[in-house]
Amino acid sequence: MSSKNLLVELFVEELPPKALKKLGEAFATALAASLKKDGLAAEGATVTAYASPRRLAAHVTGVAAVAADKPVVQKLMPVAVGLDASGKATPALLKKLAGLGVDAGAAESAVANLRRENDGKADILFYDSLAKGATLAEGLQKAVEAALAALPIPKVMSYQLADGWSSVNFVRPAHGLVALHGSEVVPVSVLGLQSGKATKGHRFEAAVDPVVIADADSYAETLKRDGAVIASFAERRAEIARQLAAAAAQAGGKPIEDDALLDEVTALVERPNVLIGQFEQEFLAVPQECLILTMKANQKYFPLLDAAGKLTNKFLVVSNISPADASAVIGGNERVVRPRLADAKFFFDQDRKKSLESRVIGLSKVVYHNKLGTQGERVQRVAAIARAIAEKLGGGVLVQQAEQAAVLAKADLLTDMVGEFPELQGIMGRYYAQHDGLNADVADAIEDHYKPRFAGDTLPRGQVGTVVALADKLETLVGMFGIGQIPTGDRDPFALRRHALGVIRMLAEGNLDLPLEAMLAAVGDKFDSVEGFKPATGQLSDFIYDRLAGSLREQGYTAQEVDAVVSQRPQRLGDIPKRLAAVRAFSALPEAAALAAANKRVGNILKKVENPVEPVVDNALLKEAAEVALHEALVDVVPRADAAFVTGDYTESLTALAALRAPVDAFFDGVMVNAEDPALRANRLGLLAKLHLAMNQVADLSRLSA
Structure with missing residues (x-):
């Protein structure tokens, strides 16, 4: 056809x-x-x-x-229901065929052509036909x-x-x-x-x-x-990108990269024509983030940057018309952008008339959450959390600067500039802090405490920023979980998943000595005065470890490797890359599979015991040669594995366990753990508990068992 x-x-x-x-x-x-x-x-x-x-x-x-016509197979009914003793169609079958469009006159022929097939229980009648193609x-x-x-x-x-x-x-x-x-x-x-x-x-x-x-x-x-229309979205987008690059080169700059803006402009024009405009140099005294945002958000312009990435007074317009003389179009766009830039300059000048510190008191009138109070109350909690974290990480100057930055971090929410452009929160706080003469680390921390804002974003640039960013995200996580605002499969209105990943990245990539669950519990203490708050440390901890596991899998670690490490819930997240590397190295050893399987077996045996088994062994009760050999191997291996574990050499700690393979195999081949003698049975369980403890410090090796 x-x-x-x-x-x-x-x-x-x-x-x-x-x-x-x-x-x-x-x-x-x-x-x-x-x-x-x-x-x-x-x-x-x-x-x-x-x-x-x-x-x-x-x-x-x-x-x-x-x-093309399609074959249609219609299951009708059991033969015993559709045909009588003489093989003629029953009324039920005739009614069914009529419903399928078979004329009464053709029913007899149709019945004769019905196909029979056994479905395992009875013979069934099927009607095969052809449906005309659409x-x-x-x-x-x-x-x-x-x-x-x-x-x-x-x-x-x-x-x-x-x-x-x-x-x-x-x-x-x-x-x-x-x-x-x-x-x-x-x-x-x-x-x-x-x-x-x-x-x-x-x-x-x-x-x-x-x-x-x-x-x-x-x-x-x-x-x-x-x-005069480029119908293809992709072709039109590529043409705009080409013209932007050519115009930028002509103007001696480079256009700002913004895929979302490029997509939006592509959707606004049918045949693009890129033109170069400019504005007065005096506006460059305003922070370039403000000018860039107002040009992009309000005018859909592409600001031009110089070779150093600094904003110039030129911009690119993607016009939908191509007149012989474009001066009127360019002039019109220059006239339109000028009031926008003047507004930004006015906001910037007005905002600097008041210090950030003077604005802090106004946060007590801004509602943060109806169950968690005002932004002012939240700032007090974040400052207290920041102070506690700083004391753990450095004390002294760090405590003072972190607390100061935490107190001022939200003050720019009350400025005219951030009121007009909420996307500039934190960024404007840094500029106003610099204008107020504050320490550079404090100013940077005010901007950086929102970082990382999204996947792949940079982390805070200094220790002060890291402390305040941690405090801010932990306050949000602990507070929201404490009032029951927990993300569901498709809803996360407070971006708690993003906050959790931010905490994970700062703790892990910064290798910070901050045990996770102890820190969450300490943050929960800062909500004592909040009515209706119920600490949810365990639930929040589960949530964070789930995010951690997902993040590690995305980084290329196998599900088994991640499960082996994360299931142990390491409190110091900075150790996790080393633990994963150790697990990967251990998995390559010839003894790994057997030891992982043995570890799983030991775990299953210990789970069946009613009361917890202490890893204690009485040498006098070691009767069989295999259990004596296993105990001697543990006495030799465990100190070496423990010493490596304490120094953070997790690969060496796991590698040392390879020597246990032969005695472990021999033990299970020649020793009856559940001996009739209660004392003997308890001693052998204690030996297994000691083995289990030794094998699961770095990771749960049983998770590596297929």
Whole structure:
């Protein structure tokens, strides 16, 4: 059966720019999936998505005009129910066949052709038939409807159709529908539109109106030539990136890298034209983060940086028009950005008239959480936690600076600049702290206490920042768990997973000597005055170790390696990389598999004992040669393993255990642990407890057993 390529385009009013890329991909994917399901397109068909501000389109290769007929197997009923003693159809069978569309006149012939098959219990009647394949008109109608229904629309609007009576719901009013199978129009109707071959190009620069698409394969080229539109999102994005680089080189700078902004601008223009604008040098006295953010967020401009990464007074505009003289467009954009920059300068100048310290008292009027009090109360808790952590890590100057930074860390929330641009919290605090003449470490800590803000973000740059960042995240975690605000599978409104990963990274990468659960319990003490707070140290600890395990697996460690280490819940997270390296080295030893299996066996034996078994051995009760040999091996190996463990040489500690393989194997081959003599049995259990303790200091080796 011959096939042709298919093109479907829905022409609409301007689509939401931040959603356009996903809308285009979802439309094409759902459309193709429906066609494949109906047998109109092959599983290997190539699907190309198009998305511009005013259109969603999809091109699918190798689409058939009519799908092949499909064999249909219908299970009917047991033979004993469908046929009487003489082999004729019962009323129940005739009724079932009628329901399947078999005419009464053809029923006798159909009954004769029914297939019998035993399902293991009884003979069953089956009716085999052929279902006619769907026509493209039928299948495409269903596919377009399915594609529109599957769109991840941020917000639906209702609008009236041209008849003045009917109304439909969609993300934006739709004004045109193209559906071409090769060069033939496929009759489809959706959103009050009938399919055709004509669409519209650029609002101002299309060469013709309407733009007529000759066939499915000429869609993109025709739109570009006659409609002045680059239909492909990816192609348009690449063209903008190319023009940005060329314009930046011409202006002697480099554009700021921002994939989200590039995607958004790509969704705002149909044929990009990058232009260079500039603003007055005096605005560069404002922190560049403020200027960059206002240009990006409010104007969708690309600020230009110099070779050192410092902001210049030039920016790039991605225009949707290409006039012969672009001076008016450039001038208009320069006039528009000037008040924005002037606002930023005004906020910066006004904010510096008050010190950060003077703003702290105002935090007592800002609600943090209805169960956890105000930001002022929270700041007091964070400062107390920071002081306690600093005392553990260094004392003296660190305590004073960490406490000062913690007290001031949230003060910039009350500034005009952060009120306008919440994304600058912490960043502006650092600038205002510098203006107030505060110590550089304190100023840096005010900005850095939010770090790491996201996966892969940098950690705080100094010890003061690390202490305050830890205190801030721990206060959030302990506080939220203490009032029952625990993340669920799909909801984490307070970003507690991100906070947990931040704590893990700072403790592990900083190799900080801060035992996790003791620290969580100490933080919980700072909530004594909070009504309704119930410490959830165990639950929070589980949560953090779960995040740790997931993070380690993402770093390339095997599930067994991670499980062996994390199941022991090491309190000093900085030790974990060394423990994992030790486990990996141990796993490579020829003795590893046997020792891991033996460790699992020992653990199972000890679990079955009613009361905890102390690792104590009475030499006088060692009767069998194998248990004597195992005890002697432990006396030799354990001190060496323990000494290496104490110094942090975990690889050596585990390697020393390799000498236990032969005596352990001999013990299980020749010794009955559950001896009838209670004293003998207790002594052998004590020997196993001593072995178990020795083998599980670094990691639970039984987890390595297959």
